[in-house]
Amino acid sequence: MLAHIRHSNYAMADKILAVLAADGSAVRWLRSEAKDAGRLIDATAGGRIRSLIVATSGQVILSVVQPETIWKRMRVVVGD
Template sequence: MEYRLIHIGFGNVVMAERVIAIIHADSAPAKKLKEEAKMKGRLVDATQGRRTRALIVTDSGYVVLSAILPETIARRFEGETDGTKERAPFHHFRP
């Protein structure tokens, strides 16, 4: 089985197949979601101390914080960087 990994900034990656949503961190519902995940021990901070710009929600209930804009992460899911199609942001991992 092959897994597709997506860069979310600063050398951090998530499994593409486990992501169900990528949302802006500035909205009130996003802030509430972040606090609930923190209280449940399901918050992963991948910002390296930078400003949180996106929340990545996984199918297992984890919320991953990223300093990368949601639009940029979405383009990486589609295989684009800087408007051109390429496979650079993807890594394939076989256990």
């Protein structure tokens, strides 16, 4: 049950708690906290960050894919 998040990068769809848009001060704070704690995974390959994926493990994954697109892909993989 993998959700495609960029090129050859995938995340376990059933381990995703939230998919957030990358703009906003709360999301920037979450990103900063995850980086400081060593829980940040950058899956952007140098691209513009469009979403943050929060996993059940507490890890935060950066993605260039729009949150709506990731959500649609997750619904296909996991089901409604």
